[in-house]
Amino acid sequence: MAIASEETTRICNHCDRAIPSSNIDLHYAHCSRNLERCKVCGDMIPKKHAEEHFLNTHAPVACSLCSETMEREILAIHKGEICPQRIVTCDFCEFPLPAIDLAEHQEVCGNRTELCHLCNRYVRLRERYNHESRCTGIAENNEGSSRDVRAAEREQARPRRQASEYSRRRILFTIAITGIAVLLGSLFFQKKTDSSQFCQASSGIVNSRSSKSHYQAFHFVFPS
Known part of the structure; x- marks a missing residue:
């Protein structure tokens, strides 16, 4: 029985694939x-698909958040970790905002204070974690802590008092302006009334004199 010999292959010079010698041409x-x-x-x-392959696989793409152009392969990493416009949350208030604004926001937000109900002291939010880990629940100085609490409460109440005082001043100012306007209006109306009466009186005197002159002229022409 004859054993078929393995068919030899040749490498295609165009695609570098091994092709049976009988089909290479x-x-x-x-x-x-x-x-x-x-x-x-x-x-x-x-x-016929070369251009489509390049555009869909290798062409640079623009980030939809910051419009920066980059290779398609790193787009996902850019959006998740690098893009300055990606949305992140504040460590203190969990407010979502662009990453480029995070540092400035947390600088202000972290300086806000909250009352620790264990030691009755106000603690900055940026120091809250360390404070809670070492807080014993006993105020180191009850008198000082009470003063701190009262001072903080006064500071919080001050804007409300200022707003209330401003409202009262505004109301008083409005009342004063209204009173002045009413007074000026009354004086103007009274002056206008006096002027009208004076004009009417003057008109009556003129009419009376005119009638008298006419009567004298009539008697002069036709004496009785």
Whole structure:
């Protein structure tokens, strides 16, 4: 029984694949006419899809958050860890905001204070974790702590008092302006009334004199 010998292969000069020797010429003609090697990844791509392959796989893309252009492969990492416009949350209040604004926000937010109900002291939010880990629940100085609490309460009440005082001043100012306007209006109306009466009186005197002159002239022409 004859044993079939293994068919020899040859490497295609275009795609670097091993092709049976009997088909190498036909394969090469088809391969060189229809395929081309991607200059970025080295894959053999149909020539009619080469541009689509580059745009979908290798073309630089713009981040939808900050518009920075980068390679497609690092876009996901950029959006999740690097992009300055990615949304992050404040460590103290959990407010969502762009990463570029986080440092400035936390500088202010971390300086806010909250009352520790164990030791009755006000603690900055940025120091809250360390404070809670070592707080014994006993105030080191009850008198001093009470003063701190009262001082903090006075500081919180001061804006309300200032707002109330401002409202009272505004009301008094409005009342004063209204009173002045009413007084000026009354004086103007009274002056206008006096002027009208004076004009009417003057008109009556003139009419009376005119009638008298007419009467004298009539008697002069036709004496009785």
